Each structure stands twice: as structure tokens, then as C-alpha cells.
Amino acid sequence: MSQRREHRWPRPLEGRKARIWYGGDYNPDQWPEEVWDEDMRLMVKAGVNLVSVGIFSWARIEPRDGVYDFGWLDRVIDKLGRAGIAVDLASATASPPMWLTQAHPEVLWKDYRGDVCQPGARQHWRPTSPVFRGYALRLCRAMAVHYKDNPYVVAWHVGNEYGCHNRFDYSEDAERAFREWCEARYGTIGKVNDAWGTAFWSQRMNDFSEIVPPRFIGDGNFMNPGKLLDFKRFSSDALKAFYIAERDALAEITPGRPLTTNFMVSASGTVLDYDDWGNEVDFVSNDHYFTPGEAHLDELAFSASLVDGISRKEPWFLMEHSTSAVNWRPVNYRKEPGQLVRDSLAHVAMGADAVCYFQWRQSVAGAEKFHSAMLPHAGEDSQVFRDVCELGADLNTLADNGLLGTRLAKSRVAVVYDYESQWATEHTATPTQRVHHVDEPLAWFRALADNGVTADVVPVRSDWDGYEVAVLPSAYLLSEETTRRVRDYVAGGGRLIVTYYTGISDERDHVWPGGYPGSIRDVVGVRVEEFAPLGDDWPGVPDHLDLDNGTSAHDIADVIGSIGENATVLASFRDNPWTGMDGRPAIVANTYGEGRTVYVGARLGRDGIARSLPAILGSLGVDTADTSTADLLRVERVDEATGAGFTFLFNRTHGTVRTTVEGRPIVSSLAECDGTGASIEPNGVLVLKH
Structure with a gap:
């Protein structure tokens, strides 16, 4: 990646004050x-x-x-x-x-x-x-x-x-x-062959002249996943x-x-x-x-x-x-x-x-x-x-x-978003076409909000490892560099939540061998042997799995074969014995170095995550989230030099919400303040200065 350009903001017209x-x-x-x-x-x-x-x-x-x-x-x-x-x-x-x-x-x-x-x-x-x-x-x-x-x-x-x-x-x-x-990325055609795994299906190339874009290969056929991932990278770079x-x-x-x-x-x-x-x-x-x-x-x-x-x-x-x-x-x-x-x-x-x-x-x-x-x-x-x-x-x-x-105040929690993990999960030959990276970060953001936490959403290349708690939600690709950051973050005292479909492959979309999540199994204390997709497209197939914490898994679950010696099971699957999932771990806490992790081995959706979060955060040693503020989205903007700033309160419901206020109301829409607090109507917002 190139060096970031200096931030420059448009200046106001001559004689005019700076405004929004x-x-x-x-x-x-x-x-x-x-x-x-x-x-x-x-x-x-x-x-x-x-x-x-x-x-x-x-x-x-x-x-x-x-x-x-x-x-x-x-x-x-x-x-x-x-x-x-x-x-x-x-x-x-x-x-x-x-x-x-x-x-x-x-x-x-x-x-x-x-x-x-x-x-x-x-x-x-x-x-x-x-x-x-x-x-x-x-x-x-x-x-x-x-x-x-x-x-x-x-x-x-x-x-x-x-x-x-x-x-x-x-x-x-x-x-x-x-x-x-x-040629610029790999240097030699041999390295391209290695990155794309061209030994499979006799796709080996002798020189760069044999490289072609991933054009139409017939309905129902499967494009080389490494080539397709690189073409998406190339297309972004070309533009x-x-x-x-x-x-x-x-x-x-x-x-x-x-x-x-x-x-x-x-x-x-x-x-x-x-x-x-x-x-x-x-x-x-x-x-x-x-x-x-x-x-x-x-x-x-x-x-x-x-x-x-x-x-x-x-x-x-x-x-x-x-x-x-x-x-x-x-x-x-x-x-x-x-x-x-x-x-x-x-x-x-x-x-x-x-x-x-x-x-x-x-x-x-x-x-x-x-x-x-x-x-x-x-x-x-x-x-x-x-x-x-x-x-x-x-x-x-x-x-x-x-x-x-x-500026937007830094949250305690970072939810990580990765463009390349999404591109890789878009391939048509995966455990299930119902699971992609982009679905999980939003579910975690919403579930955290349901527990009173407005998280920061940050790119995988950013400083997510500088937060008190970080979430890696279905981060399918973990490069060696990101793997090192995960290890250093947790070993140094970080609190990390990792979900299913994380760390499956490296940056070339080569699967990390030995069980999932390949490069960080010891960090999270689980070894996943197999995926258990869930669906409704065939009569009699399982469409969900219940957990003993009152939640349910949909679309996909992990078959966790073993857990580490420092790991603790927070929730297990409860299902018919014939599925092979009954009693298997579903949510696992672990210690690694000075830090702690929780692995969530199933797609629980927003509601399931929200119900599981108090136990997850508790196992990480983090103050339990406050569900009493779930009806509000609370956002802070702060002047780092003075500590002064603003609180924005948004009604997340279709009913009127009552809340206490700290600060002077300066902007309101569908909201009113009185001596005991404020009432915010549906689609309302209240801005306080403090």
C-alpha cells in the first residue's frame, strides 16, 4: 500500500467562516x-x-x-x-x-x-x-x-x-x-502458479502471456479462486x-x-x-x-x-x-x-x-x-x-x-471489516453460499448497540489492535501479517472475539492446514474439524441448531473437535444426537499470554449475539454491556485538546424513548427536554453540548 496523503480540507470562501x-x-x-x-x-x-x-x-x-x-x-x-x-x-x-x-x-x-x-x-x-x-x-x-x-x-x-x-x-x-x-505483484510466473494453485485442474502456465482475465467458462463451472481474487484486486487497482x-x-x-x-x-x-x-x-x-x-x-x-x-x-x-x-x-x-x-x-x-x-x-x-x-x-x-x-x-x-x-470519540470496541475477505467468500464453491464476510460485521455492530455499546467499525489494516476489545467477524482471510498482529494483540493483553469463518485461508486463499481457524487455533483455543452448513433446500436437512444459552445457529456451525487446556466452554449445541452436534462446544473462552479470547462457532445473528454478549464480555473481563440503553444509539464527538464535545442521541425504535440528559441541548428534531430528562420520538435526534 502507498503512503497516506496528508489530510487537506476545503477552505471556506474568502471572508466566510468555516462551516459544516x-x-x-x-x-x-x-x-x-x-x-x-x-x-x-x-x-x-x-x-x-x-x-x-x-x-x-x-x-x-x-x-x-x-x-x-x-x-x-x-x-x-x-x-x-x-x-x-x-x-x-x-x-x-x-x-x-x-x-x-x-x-x-x-x-x-x-x-x-x-x-x-x-x-x-x-x-x-x-x-x-x-x-x-x-x-x-x-x-x-x-x-x-x-x-x-x-x-x-x-x-x-x-x-x-x-x-x-x-x-x-x-x-x-x-x-x-x-x-x-x-508480473509486478509476483515477479515470476512460477509464483503466480503457486499463488493460484494451478496444479489443480491442469491450469499451470509457462509465462505471463498465458494469463487471461476470468472470462466466461461455462454455466455451472468454477473459476480458479486465487485468480478470481487477484482479478478483483487488480480491478480495484486499475480504477x-x-x-x-x-x-x-x-x-x-x-x-x-x-x-x-x-x-x-x-x-x-x-x-x-x-x-x-x-x-x-x-x-x-x-x-x-x-x-x-x-x-x-x-x-x-x-x-x-x-x-x-x-x-x-x-x-x-x-x-x-x-x-x-x-x-x-x-x-x-x-x-x-x-x-x-x-x-x-x-x-x-x-x-x-x-x-x-x-x-x-x-x-x-x-x-x-x-x-x-x-x-x-x-x-x-x-x-x-x-x-x-x-x-x-x-x-x-x-x-x-x-x-x-x-472528532468521533474512540469506542472501547472495534468491529473489523475486510474487503478482501468478502471478495474471497463470494466464490461459488464454498461450504455454503449463504455465508459471506459482509453479513457478520453489521450483526455484531447491531448486537453491541443492543447492549448499549456503539462500536467503531474499522478496516483490517487500521489500528484495531489498539482497542480494548476487537471483533474479527468472519474474517475469512488472515495473512501472515494479520496473524502476527492477532498474536501480538492478545499476548499483550488484548481482548479478542473471533467468529466462525475466520482465518480459513491466507491472503492467496490457500487454506491454513491443521484445522480451522488455521493460523490462530492456539490463540482462540479451538480446533474446528469441519463445517456444518444449515439450510432448508433439501427435505430433512437441519435448518438450525439450538444452543444451551437459549440462542440458535442458522446457516453454518463449526464442528469443534477439541479445545485447548486453558479454554472454557461458554455455550454448547443442544440437538438430536444423530446430527453429531449435540454437546459439542459452540462458544469457547480462552486465555493466551496476557490476553483473552472468545470464539463463536456459529452464525447466531444479531439477536443471538446480543443475548450471548453479556457472557462473552464477562469472560473477557470487560464490564457487562448496559442493555437499558439499547433503545438509543449514543455517539460522542470530542475535542481531544479540551475534552469538550457533543453527545448525539438517536431513537432506534418506533416508540417514544425517555432518557436522562447530561449537557445543554442545542439541536433537536422530534425530541423535547424537560426538567427530568428528554423524550425522543421515532426518528428523533437530540444533540447535547458538554
């Missing part, structure tokens, strides 16, 4: 110019102080090959700046214009069957195409030269959601680049290399202006290795769209915490989310009353110092015309716009009270 950045994507080229003045008036009314401009404007900026039209963009940027609204200016390279793809169809990406992705939507370009890179960098340089001295442009928005549609390309350009990537080329072209001409690109971090968002990408931006930005239903707030808080971990607790930028419904799900649910304000403040609580939406004005044409916006089709006289104005006032209140000097 607030606004969204602005697409003035979709509207006649007479609408722009009305946009300025309403933006000022809403408290908007920044918009992202030009993201999909390549065809308007460069209408013909080498011919540029900056006039319209100059005019709108000038209007924005004079209204006190800063500009996050895009490189405009997200989607090439028709004239380019017609002249150079070789820039279009191909799918795994060899079919060409035709223009007509967005991101129809190859990251590895030298032709496309040439045109894109020419536009970047033209943009940078034209706007290098513009006082209203405070940041560069490089590209847009890299890999959202062109994550995998199987073209000839990709084949060449994949070979070069493999990253394209981003870096754009970034550097802009930075060379405008060295004083910070640059970012918008990630897509969510509980299940593993398109790219965003922790790796976090090294390459001046400030981390993220696009997050809510999960409908009962997981809404918890998934949002989980994802925002992960972004904070990727940013290493430096301020980060919420570049896109929605005021209400999106347009790309089969059913596009609206947000409930209060959720527009609540969701935004939840991101702020988790470390965001910027809150932006897609988009400012709702489109009347195109594929996203039913995607909600800050200014909806209904116009100024709408609840959405009134909530947008309320939020703008709340963000200013938080800034006035000193929020910008604080």
Missing part, C-alpha cells in the same frame, strides 16, 4: 439559465454553502473533439460564488460523450462473455484504455488551466463513483494490464490508477486545491478496496443511500463509522445521500417523517463535517427523474424542502457551537 459544508450535486446544464437565479435564492434560504458541479457535463464542456465551451459554467460558478456558495468542481470525466465513443469504440468495456457495453447510460469506459485516458487527462488539464485561479472553486471532485458500473472489464486492454499487474492519473493532472496545475472522489461505502458495499483508496485522497468522501426498513439507522451508523475508520478519524465528506426515495430499487420507499434530518445528523455524529445530497433540484427528464432531491418536483412549498431548511439551520447551530473542532 452543506449542499449537493447541482446540474444547471439540465435547466434554462432563467432558473439559475431562483436556485441561488432557494439555496441561500436553505443554508446551502457548497455544491458539486459538472460531474456529468463532459458533452457540454467539450461538445466536439478539442473544442471547449466554458461560458455557461463560468456564469453559473460566478452566480454561486457571489451568493456565498462554494464549488466542488468535477473533472467531468465520469461518462464520455457520444462523439468520443463513436470515434473510438475501443474505449468501451467488455463483460465476461465478450459483449461490449454500448453508450447510453454512464461509465461505459475501460479503466485500462490508453486512448480513453488520453482524452480524459486532456479534459482534466483544460479544466485545471481554466479554473486554477477561480476563487469560488474550493475542491476537485475527481471522476464519480469509480467502478459503480465498470468495476470489471474483460477487454484486450484489461488482459494486457492484468498480465502487467500480475485507482486511472483516478491517480486524473488527480495528478489536476494537482500539477492547481497544487493548492484539495482533491477527492466519492466512495460508495455501505455495510455491503465492496466494489473497491476503499481503505486502500483512502490513501490516495486529500479527504475521504462517501455516497451512502439508506436501507429501507428496521435496519435503516443501524446500517447507516455502521457505514458512517466505517468511513470514519477509512478516514482514520479525520473529518470526512458525505458527498451524496437522499432526501427521500431513490430511483434504482424495485420498490423505492420514501423516508419516514424526521429521517431526512435524523439521517444527516447521524453521519455528522459519526465524523462527517459535510452533508450533501444527490441532488439540488429534482430532474424532470432522464433516468433519475424520480430520485428525490433537496428541491423536489413539488417545489419550495413541500415538507422535503422545509426539512432541508431545518437541517441547514441545525448544521449552522452545530458549527456555531464548535463542532468543527471535534
